[in-house]
Amino acid sequence: MVVSHFLKWASTARVSERAAAAAALARAYVDRELPFEDRCAAEAALTLLLDDPSSKVRQAMAEALSMSRHAPVQIIAALASDQPEVAALVLARSPLLTDADLIDRVATGQKPTQKLIADRPSVSMSVSAAIAEIGEAEACAALLANTGACIASLSFRRMTERHGHVPAVREALIADARLPADCRHMLLVKLGETLKGSPLVLALMGAARAERVLRDACVKSSLTLIETTHADEHAALVEHLRLRGDLTTSFLIRTVAYGKVDFFGAALVALTGQAQHRVGALLAGGQDVAVRALLTAAGLSSLAHGILLTALKVWREVANGKRVAGVQEVSWLMLKELGGQAAEGELPALVKSIHLDALRQNARGHALAIAAA
Template identity: 75%
Template sequence: MVVGHFLRWMETARVAERAAAAAAMATAYIEGELAFEDRCAAEAALTLLLDDPSSKVRLSLADALSMSRHAPVQIIAALASDQPEVASLVLGRSPLLTDADLIDRVASGSGPIQRLIAARAGISMALSAAIAEVGEAEACRELLNNSSADIASLSFRRIAERLGDVAEVREAMLSDGRLPSDCRHTLLVKLGEALKTSPLVVAMMGAARAERVTREACVRSSLTLIENTPEVEFAALIEHLRIRGDLTASFLVRAVAHGKIDFFGCAVVALTGQSENRVRALLAGGQDVALASLFRKAGLSAAVHAVILKALKIWREVANGKRLAGAQEVSWMMLQELGPRNEPAELASLLKSIHLGALRENARGHALSIAAA
């Protein structure tokens, strides 16, 4: 029998010859060129090659079998548990490895092994969840860069919680269009925390100013985040902000001043338990008394009612084509609404900050348009 001669020859052949012969027999096996009896014998011989003392022979075997659905399962399983150089070919390619096999390797494997698995084509949601839960930073970054991976929102959140402080992972997450909006906010907060504790930033600004500047930057980034968040994800983002304690009255005043009325409405729905249709109707055309009652149910103090009502009236006129206005004009009229009344100094300071920020943003945009002309 040919296989018998092959095995006897392998006992005395040199490593390079054995590696080439192993590849040739594996290729013949998976291409179905052997008769049934020879195929059975070849499978036995290939299984025996797993005991070859040279990793080059096993590497050659892995290279030949790793991409085939017709490879012997027991050989693939053994090669997947071989030394990293050999196992990497099978773990990164073989279609015979199940999610359970790969999850076990993710849980017990080193960073390089995890990264190989994370780069596989068509990763399932279950395997993505395992990598998100226990994978090292490089493996998670590889997973995020894998456009064919099916990643659940929960897995994105887990990576953000575990590795959001790692710059490379954070960058990969923020550039991923699949990232849920609440995860983007978590990463923005982590970036702000990293900046305000940076020795360079603290040395240049001082700890107190660095704290203030990064906090304001996070607020502005959160407003930009709202603009880029689909309305269907508003509820998740609002719940995330509420759990973190970031869904404050000042944040909602900022949102209204910048015209994020749909977001504000979703926040009011979450805070009051009122139906979405009722809240939308009131914001679109409700009387001041009804709106003030709604704001009280949302936990907003009476001090902010007047300025929010003023902003809503202006944005209604903008929506109906009766007025041209933006955040700069709206924030100024909200500030004027306070007038000489004895309103909290914090509210006046907040509105002034919003107005100055809008002025700076408009001036910056104007300067850039002039430069581009």
């Protein structure tokens, strides 16, 4: 088709005919089927068609041009700012849109626009950061579901902070293996807060009991989280817990009772400021006096020193293959250090609760093994 004739014809043609012709001209342009002079004329004609009163014509152009690297940049930019049904094709697919273009549209666009950008086949770290920082919950959920999105740890944290209470986002975050450990803990806390405020939970338990039960559940979930957290993320998780005020003596006693000695070491490094290799050496085989000095430097009560030393010695023997023991035996020895079942006070009560939890867990596992036999 001669371009000059096309422009004369387009002024009187029906919408369906103009849309079909615009698509054909756009395909011929991106396929590079035209000589240079005709390509220049075709580009001018396509630019003129941006002013067509029918969105169907512009939508046909967008369909033909949206996936090509050879489309005219000015036309792509105009189509990306067009009506939603036109812009959607370009925003979702065009490789000509730069990160700056996409970030600008994330900032100024509505929910559908943000979601389209989050769903692109490839999303850079900077665009992901923009969505995490200002995107709606739907866009963040789409971003997390996109295997072609590159997401920084900081962006995970921002989505957790901003939308962790939204079920769809929370589920997508938890399902993502890249989610940092401190973000997982933050989600646990948000879920606990949501449940604590549930009318059903309050009606069944009352506010005080709901608070206590959910706090205990969060502590136990945090211990489980430590098991799945790589050692190089321990420092970040420790800092997160410390800033939240959750890195308490009772929590650290639980971590040692459950054999999370590496995490306990990371906590001592953060609390004392001592070198990681020194703390590790003391926990692995240091004299009691030196370990007590380390615990004192960490701000741990002297009342807890004895049970912590008892547990650490058992876990050392387990690590060296000299002993077979689990949480049940370790917690019993810790309780024995405090005076046994007759001991009273907050610390014995804590160790008793750890021991009872271990007994219940072991009994449950035994019962399931019998049932499966």
